[in-house]
Amino acid sequence: MSRLILVAVLILPLPLRAQARPAADTMPRDTTPPAAYFGVTEYQLARQKLELDMQRGGFSVYIIADMEGLAGAVRNATEMRPVSRGGSPQHERFRQELTDEINSVIAGARTAGATQFIVNEGHGGTLFRNVLVDQLDPEAILIRGYPKPIVMSTGMNPMVDAMMIVGAHANAGSLGIISHNFAFDYFAINEKVLNEAGIAAFIGGEMGVPMALASGDDVLVAETREMLGPLETVTVKTAFSRSAAAVMPPATVHRQLRQAAARAVRRVKAGELRPLSMEKPYRVRFCLRKSFSEDTWVTETVGRIKGIDLDARRGCFGYTSESAEAVGNLLNEIEWTVLKP
């Protein structure tokens, strides 16, 4: 009898609770039946469209743009989002800094022979529209706006030659500036702990694309090198709490980004930087942040995602898959679940 109830709970949608979420979901969602995994249709669509613009031949760089790891940035509430979303005008200056850092990476990569540049907005902030479009290198293709599938790796495809991440932050629980990892307190695949940069590297890795450069604070740099090996890194600041740091001069950081990006391209061309490759099937294990895991509506909804197995420990889940893209879509689905409130 209890087994029937368990099956029923897993299959049937539960009635909405009193403190539940707005029913209307105005986000554009594909309504055709999912092929093999949740949300894969949307991601495939985005990827197909970007592939129309991908150069055949040449060297393509895919740059993920985050903001907590920018030169100078220390505080979430006032620097990472605009006034209209509860932040402050200081955010605007960091949008310029983001654009300058991306331009530095592009300039450096170009000197080493990169010929195509795709920039993907990876930070909420001004709702994934942080880069100043009139200031960005005119050759760059910019993927912006929200929602977009697999937010931080939208459109990633095997024709990309190298991934790079700028403005990255340390993992949830790490002693870095504004450290976090999506909606998780813990995220690992095959027992390998991954931060956001690592998750992006995992998605690109299955397609044979290496993560070649990461920039952020000293904690981000150390943990990412441990996770991904000796990729190119730029340490833009030394954390003295989660909201204080010794920040390097932005001009110096820009120069270092140029140099590191050039080195990264050269090393990828020389076969020195390998894609992150993990054994299938991928056994994903993650724990939602306390504030989310204490919300039973969230845990039940996440628990109902196809393929999720509930863990004995509340708020922690398992998910097994043969596809990195499916894991990316899982992340998508969780984000939309926890953010519905």
Place this chain on the structure above:
Amino acid sequence: MRSLALAALCLTSLVQAQTPPASSAPYRDKQIPREAGFRVFIVPDMEGMASAVDSREIIAGNEGERFKDLTSPDYWDRFRLLLTQEVNATIRGARLAGARSFVVNEGHGGNLFANVLPWELDSSAILVRGFPKPLVMVTGIDSSFGTVMFTGAHANAGSPGVLAHNFAFDSFTVNGKVLNEVGINALIAGELGVSVSLVSGDDVLIAETQRMLPNGFVAIVTKRAVGRNAAITYSPVKVRRMLQTGAAEAVRRERRGDFKPFTLERPYRIEFTLRHSYPDSLIRGVATLPEFKLEKTGDRAYRYVTDSARQMGWLLDAIEELVIR
């Protein structure tokens, strides 16, 4: 509402944004990257900078509930830039006398220790900004520094200087000696062998600090106090010129060995009284700080004995973490 929720996508949760900042205690052993050349550690504060006389010129309004209405466009559009230019003038002067490495540590709590404009700051300087930081105003100082300079400093709590105060205290003494903020920080620096070579601020600050630290540091009077919120002020242009000349002289004399570090006998008998203007709720946690065994000696008065000025610095940060919210 959804757009607010979307903010959580790549950010810490909204719940975290409202809770007190995580402590800086785990970061106490962090070091600022080493650099070659004569190193200058600069601590810019704002109450004593050129022209400033009013809280609204030096407060952002986001430092806590009680600061909400204390800001003005003058802070955002004017005084932050003026502050940065003062620091740049100090760096220029020091560089002219041979200094090559500069660390600027935000010494003013405005905007939660983020007043200097990072992109307008001299492009060679490392800037320590944000809150909390383990040693508050002298976070990151070590014995590799050749000198420490305090700009824009203000007179002690109870003194007739512009915007005079002393951290969260009405009084603060070590071994019976009255110390202002410059004195407290000088003690931490002095324990590492780093001496004070320059201090700038109003005339009241300069006079009291010369009595406290009689090592002959270069003194720059930026204005003459005529009350807590009024002063006879000199042009920022003039003050920057004085700072540049003064910093060059300070480095020259420091390199000749003119300035002794500020030291006191150990153990340090620290006695302080928390501000009577603070509501009880704000300071409730001080008496029961788990790490620091404070001896209560009176209403809001405490004694703390330690062999380490660094430890005193950590205590100051613990108190700051309680009252700045």
